[in-house]
Amino acid sequence: MENNVSIVTLMRSSYNNMTKSEKRIIDYILANEKTVIGQTISDLATNTNSSEVTISRFCKKLGFNGLQSLKIALASEVFSRDELISQEINTNDSYRTIAEKLFLSIADGLQDTLKLLDFNEIKKAVDLISTARQICVYGFGNSYTVCRDIETRFMRFGIPIKAYCDLHMQLTASSVLTDKDVIIAVSHTGSNIDLLQSIELAHKNNIPVIAITSYMHSPLCKLADIVLHGMGREVAYKSEAVASRLIHMAIVDVLYMGVYQKNVDKGFTNIKKMRSAIAKRRM
Numbered sequence: 001m002e003n004n005v006s007i008v009t010l011m012r013s014s015y016n017n018m019t020k021s022e023k024r025i026i027d028y029i030l031a032n033e034k035t036v037i038g039q040t041i042s043d044l045a046t047n048t049n050s051s052e053v054t055i056s057r058f059c060k061k062l063g064f065n066g067l068q069s070l071k072i073a074l075a076s077e078v079f080s081r082d083e084l085i086s087q088e089i090n091t092n093d094s095y096r097t098i099a100e101k102l103f104l105s106i107a108d109g110l111q112d113t114l115k116l117l118d119f120n121e122i123k124k125a126v127d128l129i130s131t132a133r134q135i136c137v138y139g140f141g142n143s144y145t146v147c148r149d150i151e152t153r154f155m156r157f158g159i160p161i162k163a164y165c166d167l168h169m170q171l172t173a174s175s176v177l178t179d180k181d182v183i184i185a186v187s188h189t190g191s192n193i194d195l196l197q198s199i200e201l202a203h204k205n206n207i208p209v210i211a212i213t214s215y216m217h218s219p220l221c222k223l224a225d226i227v228l229h230g231m232g233r234e235v236a237y238k239s240e241a242v243a244s245r246l247i248h249m250a251i252v253d254v255l256y257m258g259v260y261q262k263n264v265d266k267g268f269t270n271i272k273k274m275r276s277a278i279a280k281r282r283m
Contacts, residue, residue, distance in 0.1 A: 006112060006115060008033075012231065014217060025050060037074060106246055109231060110250060125226045125258075126259055129182060129259050132159060134162075135183075136162055136164060136181070136182075137151055138198055140194060143188055147184075154259070157259060171198055182208045183210070184209075184212065185211050185212070186213070190220035230247040
């Protein structure tokens with residue numbers, strides 16, 4: 001495991017792809033961070049209604065040699081940071097408290113994502129996008145708002161780009177695109193059945209796929225050529241994934257600036273043209 005990756009971040013990001021027993025272990029550790037450090041493998045197995053073998057397998061799945069190395073990593077975090085305020089929004093919270101909780105969740109998520117991002121993968125993604133004949137962006141639900149943002153931003157480079165939230169259109173695109181094109185797939189969980197169907201077809205047709213998702217080891221990650229992880233602190237706890245949506249947009253901003261760096265003159269010229277056209281519609 002990378003030393004700069006938070007164990008708490010790693011557990012949250014991997015949560016959706018764990019077994020029921022492993023999810024119980026994560027839930028218990030996150031709820032008893034300091035207590036766990038003093039427990040034996042037998043204690044942890046008893047408290048999570050699992051076996052010592054399951055605990056050992058869980059630790060190795062996260063990249064640790066065993067429970068002891070996991071506890072050392074956990075101790076370095078929980079005893080060096082202040083207690084965080086609750087991230088849950090309560091019915092009696094003031095608007096200021098709601099804002100504080102939401103903004104802290106986003107800020108923490110951005111810092112977590114900075115540790116999780118593989119910048120070699122970022123470079124590969126920028127290179128692919130910069131040389132693509134055309135770009136298609138796939139997503140459903142809240143993830144589609146990120147897709148529309150990608151479409152709006154990257155249109156400025158003069159690269160043909162289209163965002164799709166319809167399965168039939170995604171399948172059509174996956175049928176006719178080539179290895180000269182690129183697909184960007186956005187999914188919070190990386191487990192949307194319709195999206196996976198579209199990406200499986202793209203995979204068979206050797207179309208490069210860039211995935212932006214919150215969960216490590218998801219089905220989408222296994223199909224994509226390039227995977228960019230970004231997560232909010234509400235992962236596995238809140239279905240709305242508010243912070244994660246904004247964090248995925250932040251990853252898009254990194255890609256956008258990377259492509260802009262490679263095409264400064266063209267990007268600057270196109271942005272001037274765009275602003276000139278829009279200015280004519282202002283009072």
